[in-house]
Amino acid sequence: MSELVTKYVTCPKCSQQTSTNILVSGNTAENTALRKMIFDETPFRWKCKKCGFSTRYQHPFLYSDPAHGFMIYYIPKVERQNVSDAKLEAEYPDMADVRKRIVPEINAMKEKIVLFESGINDMAVELTKLAVSEIVSKETGHNVYAGYFTDMNTEKNSISFQFFVGGERRSYIQSTRLEVYRRSLDIVKKNFSNVEKQAGFLNIGREWAKDSLDKYKTKATK
Ligand SMILES: [Zn+2]
Structure with a gap:
């Protein structure tokens, strides 16, 4: 191919x-x-x-x-x-x-x-990344332009991301506890498992995470 x-x-x-x-x-x-x-x-x-x-x-x-x-x-x-x-x-x-x-x-x-x-759920990673990027944005006082998964460590109980922040796109590493990923995975499995069954190629990035979180929150408050 x-x-x-x-x-x-x-x-x-x-x-x-x-x-x-x-x-x-x-x-x-x-x-x-x-x-x-x-x-x-x-x-x-x-x-x-x-x-x-x-x-x-x-x-x-x-x-x-x-x-x-x-x-x-x-x-x-x-x-x-x-x-x-x-x-x-x-x-x-x-x-x-x-x-x-x-x-x-x-x-x-x-x-x-x-x-x-690695068998890691990318939807759960995007939800986790969105939450972490908001923390990074608050801590640095700058916009986060991009962020990527770097590693998951069960011994240290952490998931890490590399973000690019501010006008200079400075590299910024931020980790969070694995529970944040596990909670995101739970949200994905309960609410977005049907997404995977759609035909075609899906764009699972920051926009998807924002939309999905909004939908989830609306649903949760009903
Ligand atoms: Zn030439």
């Missing part, structure tokens, strides 16, 4: 157009180097054949890990909460049992890979 497409790219430095092969999807069962390639971001680097100028080249990428039963569809800056892909679903009818996510950025793709490989 590794798919290469040929594109013609105009170099931003020398303005010459050259053809380039871009890896747009991959499967960890067929390509054992794929995970490392994503973490190194090699499919998103481009080098001009004419002048050697290199730059980042953002393009959609579909990552599939059949052993852990998940697919991550990276679509740069995607804002939609759900993306259906009829062609893909016709091609892989057993996809119903696979967790499918769309993510707007490469770091979010890496985060999902780590979570799903």
